[in-house]
Amino acid sequence: xxxxxxxxxxxxxxxxxxxxxxxxxxxxxxxxxxxxxxxxxxxxxxxxxxxxxxxxxxxxxxxxxxxxxxxxxxxxxxxxxxxxxxxxxxxxxxxxxxxxxxxxxxxxxxxxxxxxxxxxxxxxxxx
Numbered sequence: 001x002x003x004x005x006x007x008x009x010x011x012x013x014x015x016x017x018x019x020x021x022x023x024x025x026x027x028x029x030x031x032x033x034x035x036x037x038x039x040x041x042x043x044x045x046x047x048x049x050x051x052x053x054x055x056x057x058x059x060x061x062x063x064x065x066x067x068x069x070x071x072x073x074x075x076x077x078x079x080x081x082x083x084x085x086x087x088x089x090x091x092x093x094x095x096x097x098x099x100x101x102x103x104x105x106x107x108x109x110x111x112x113x114x115x116x117x118x119x120x121x122x123x124x125x126x127x
Contacts, residue, residue, distance in 0.1 A: 007029060008029070009029040009030070010029065010030045011030075011032070012031070012032040012033065013032075013033050014033065015033060016034065017034055017045050017048055022034060022049075023050075025051055025053075039064060042057075043068065043071060043072065046073070046074070047071075047073045052073050052074040052075060053074060053075060054074055054075065054076040054077070054078070055068075055072045055074040055076075055077055056078035056079065056081060056082070057072075057077075057078075057079055057080075059079070059080070065079040065080075
């Protein structure tokens with residue numbers, strides 16, 4: 001592209017969970033790395049947010065993957081997969097401030113895209 005404003009992707013290393021880049025949603029090609037001491041601390045960092053769009057874990061442990069899936073407070077959880085990209089055939093969406101209303105797509109799509117209106121119509125005009 002020749003016109004417009006563009007930002008190169010960036011990676012912020014050695015950040016902490018109290019830093020602004022980790023406390024707010026960044027609508028830019030940015031990511032940050034928070035070093036943790038183990039699984040319990042990592043899950044705590046995942047859940048210590050007002051947002052909750054997506055989270056992921058890379059592990060060989062089925063028990064840990066299952067625990068993470070059950071306890072990560074995000075709308076989408078991935079295991080051994082990227083956290084970007086969504087299967088639009090299933091409901092998706094965030095939790096907390098990363099969400100607005102019902103889940104999108106899947107069976108929830110009808111509710112998500114429907115505006116309900118109730119109307120009463122008489123068959124004739126009263127005299």
